[in-house]
Amino acid sequence: MTHGFGRVLVANRGEIAARVIRTCARLGIETVLAASDADLDSVPARLADKVIRLGPGPASASYLSVEAVTSAAVAARADAVHPGYGFLSENARLPRALAAAGITFIGPAPRTLELTGDKLAAREQAVAAGIPVLPGEQVTPEDLAGAATGAELTRRVGLPALVKAAGGGGGRGLRVVRDPALLSAAVAMASAEAQAAFGDPRVYLERYVAPARHVEVQILGDGERVIHLGDRDCSVQRRYQKLIEEAPAPGLGGGLRERLHQAAVTLGAHLRYQGAGTVEFLLDVARGEFYFLEVNARVQVEHPVTEAVTGHDIVAEQIWIAEGRPLRLAQADVRLSGHAIECRLNAEDPERGFSPSPGTITSAAFPAGPGIRVDTHVQAGAPVPPHYDSLLAKVIAQGASRDQATDRLLAALARCQISGVQTNLALQRALIAAPEFRRGGVDTSYLERHLADSADPTATAETRAGVARD
Amino acid sequence: MELTNEDVADILELLDSLPYDELDLRTSRFRLTLRRAAGGGWTQSRQETAEPRALDSAAGHDRGEPAAPGSTASGSTAPEGAAPGIVAGDDPGDRAGAAGPGADGTVTDATVTDATVTDSGAGLAEVAAPLPGTFYRAPRPGAAPFVEVGSQVSAGTVVAIVETMKLMNSVHAGTAGRVAQILIGNGEPVTQGAALMRIEPAQ
Numbered sequence: 001m002t003h004g005f006g007r008v009l010v011a012n013r014g015e016i017a018a019r020v021i022r023t024c025a026r027l028g029i030e031t032v033l034a035a036s037d038a039d040l041d042s043v044p045a046r047l048a049d050k051v052i053r054l055g056p057g058p059a060s061a062s063y064l065s066v067e068a069v070t071s072a073a074v075a076a077r078a079d080a081v082h083p084g085y086g087f088l089s090e091n092a093r094l095p096r097a098l099a100a101a102g103i104t105f106i107g108p109a110p111r112t113l114e115l116t117g118d119k120l121a122a123r124e125q126a127v128a129a130g131i132p133v134l135p136g137e138q139v140t141p142e143d144l145a146g147a148a149t150g151a152e153l154t155r156r157v158g159l160p161a162l163v164k165a166a167g168g169g170g171g172r173g174l175r176v177v178r179d180p181a182l183l184s185a186a187v188a189m190a191s192a193e194a195q196a197a198f199g200d201p202r203v204y205l206e207r208y209v210a211p212a213r214h215v216e217v218q219i220l221g222d223g224e225r226v227i228h229l230g231d232r233d234c235s236v237q238r239r240y241q242k243l244i245e246e247a248p249a250p251g252l253g254g255g256l257r258e259r260l261h262q263a264a265v266t267l268g269a270h271l272r273y274q275g276a277g278t279v280e281f282l283l284d285v286a287r288g289e290f291y292f293l294e295v296n297a298r299v300q301v302e303h304p305v306t307e308a309v310t311g312h313d314i315v316a317e318q319i320w321i322a323e324g325r326p327l328r329l330a331q332a333d334v335r336l337s338g339h340a341i342e343c344r345l346n347a348e349d350p351e352r353g354f355s356p357s358p359g360t361i362t363s364a365a366f367p368a369g370p371g372i373r374v375d376t377h378v379q380a381g382a383p384v385p386p387h388y389d390s391l392l393a394k395v396i397a398q399g400a401s402r403d404q405a406t407d408r409l410l411a412a413l414a415r416c417q418i419s420g421v422q423t424n425l426a427l428q429r430a431l432i433a434a435p436e437f438r439r440g441g442v443d444t445s446y447l448e449r450h451l452a453d454s455a456d457p458t459a460t461a462e463t464r465a466g467v468a469r470d
Numbered sequence: 471m472e473l474t475n476e477d478v479a480d481i482l483e484l485l486d487s488l489p490y491d492e493l494d495l496r497t498s499r500f501r502l503t504l505r506r507a508a509g510g511g512w513t514q515s516r517q518e519t520a521e522p523r524a525l526d527s528a529a530g531h532d533r534g535e536p537a538a539p540g541s542t543a544s545g546s547t548a549p550e551g552a553a554p555g556i557v558a559g560d561d562p563g564d565r566a567g568a569a570g571p572g573a574d575g576t577v578t579d580a581t582v583t584d585a586t587v588t589d590s591g592a593g594l595a596e597v598a599a600p601l602p603g604t605f606y607r608a609p610r611p612g613a614a615p616f617v618e619v620g621s622q623v624s625a626g627t628v629v630a631i632v633e634t635m636k637l638m639n640s641v642h643a644g645t646a647g648r649v650a651q652i653l654i655g656n657g658e659p660v661t662q663g664a665a666l667m668r669i670e671p672a673q
């Protein structure tokens with residue numbers, strides 16, 4: 001198909017649904033939002049041209065149901081479905097079901113989703129493409145029946161090691177093994193957990209790196225040609241949930257940045273990648289080496305920082321590619337300028353162990369002005385349902401330099417006000433204002449260390465003294 | 471007609487040179503209030519006021535109905551025995567890869583206050599939902615329930631899980647004794663403070 005889409009079904013919710021609808025509106029594409037019962041009056045439902053009911057509130061009966069999404073797309077007579085992120089966005093069954101109904105999936109080919117969704121398969125693809133991976137291999141509880149096997153394995157992989165689920169995601173099924181004597185038990189437990197959570201008991205062992213940074217590269221491909229849109233740093237995370245992301249990643253000198261970009265493009269070309277995607281890498285801070293982590297075959301939460309520094313609309317490029325056209329951007333067209341930082345505001349209470357905070361928004365005000373972008377789905381009166389994740393808004397600040405972007409973000413966050421639910425706004429302001437973050441290049445333990453320091457009165461006093469001296 | 475971020479920036483540039491501190495823009499679709507912030511800069515409060523428009527019969531199946539996508543969607547209820555963990559595909563966009571600390575153990579337990587315990591009628595203690603969400607009796611699909619009617623529990627016994635915003639929150643008995651009643655079915659939605667079970671306190 002080479003003609004443009006007339007109508008797109010948006011099969012998602014929250015800020016990403018609102019964001020996809022805005023680009024469609026700009027492109028003159030009609031949107032139908034597929035909404036669960038909990039979202040029929042949501043902001044994206046009000047922004048979309050039309051709304052179609054998807055099913056009950058719980059995601060398993062609505063946003064995660066291939067059958068519900070496919071029949072909604074058919075009923076809406078949509079030309080294409082945009083899956084957003086999460087939910088079914090990387091589930092190969094959705095594009096297959098849509099294809100059977102003559103509807104285009106805005107995303108990579110089903111075969112690509114299968115290869116990237118299975119972590120072991122993705123790892124094999126990376127190896128085949130010549131991309132560095134951490135020492136590691138698949139392991140079963142049976143393999144470890146003999147004690148010698150376990151010792152042999154930990155010698156090959158190195159300790160500490162991480163046991164990961166092949167079908168996993170979101171940090172589930174992950175555990176660190178530091179003592180070879182505990183390997184067998186950790187593998188058995190991880191395998192049982194992986195079976196329960198993902199219906200797939202396969203686990204593998206991979207060397208655990210710390211301190212590490214999380215750096216990723218945005219790619220676009222049309223199945224023939226692959227380009228990159230630069231990198232992002234997402235090292236500020238709590239339990240594998242990203243909280244602050246920025247582009248470009250600070251301090252990747254000595255050709256490291258170029259090598260990362262090249263690795264991502266090489267893997268994308270190897271996969272004959274079609275659509276927008278992200279190749280995630282782990283950066284070993286001590287050695288200055290990077291290793292392949294995984295491919296996210298969809299638009300990512302943090303894509304706005306890349307849009308800010310490149311000036312390109314990633315959702316528009318997704319649609320362009322899905323319409324069957326070759327990439328309209330050449331690598332030389334991608335020019336990076338300035339710096340952008342995104343801060344995720346979540347309905348959670350850091351003071352109470354990050355307890356989720358569903359409820360109803362009573363009032364919301366966000367910053368506005370030059371260099372500020374806010375992607376959100378909250379407004380006064382909007383419910384924050386308990387069924388879905390806690391992301392309320394993303395505040396993105398852009399500047400000519402990282403310092404300017406940071407200053408703008410801090411000033412912008414000072415003007416944010418959300419009432420009705422608890423949020424992590426105060427924590428985010430503290431994280432961004434801290435000298436360590438301002439210096440740039442924090443590792444993935446930054447947030448936990450910050451929390452530990454704030455919980456320790458002595459450390460807090462020292463921090464205060466430090467600030468006072470500045 | 472949708473105001474873009476660039477449009478708002480243009481309006482603010484104009485406002486900056488004017489002596490006004492607030493602009494209230496109302497259209498048939500939205501209301502936008504721009505205010506000068508005390509510490510400098512501007513804030514925006516947007517209200518999308520357009521009512522959602524259900525897909526009409528021209529494209530949908532059900533004339534006049536809030537377009538349900540045929541029978542399939544309505545038939546797609548939660549799988550039997552759906553329990554925490556089965557929604558593996560429900561990954562919030564970008565959970566990070568395996569890059570950090572705290573990788574040991576599971577990551578799905580939020581720390582929440584324990585269920586409040588209030589005395590109910592016949593000397594039974596009520597176990598209340600600590601948060602709104604989905605009630606699960608077992609740690610994962612197919613696993614044995616945490617407790618049955620008649621189970622002996624101590625105050626710290628985990629008797630159920632409430633899943634809220636994709637986090638699994640353990641519910642503790644709160645009272646030592648015997649489970650007398652289980653009031654909610656597996657996989658049912660619960661509101662905050664809803665009675666989940668009743669415990670007959672140990673004498």
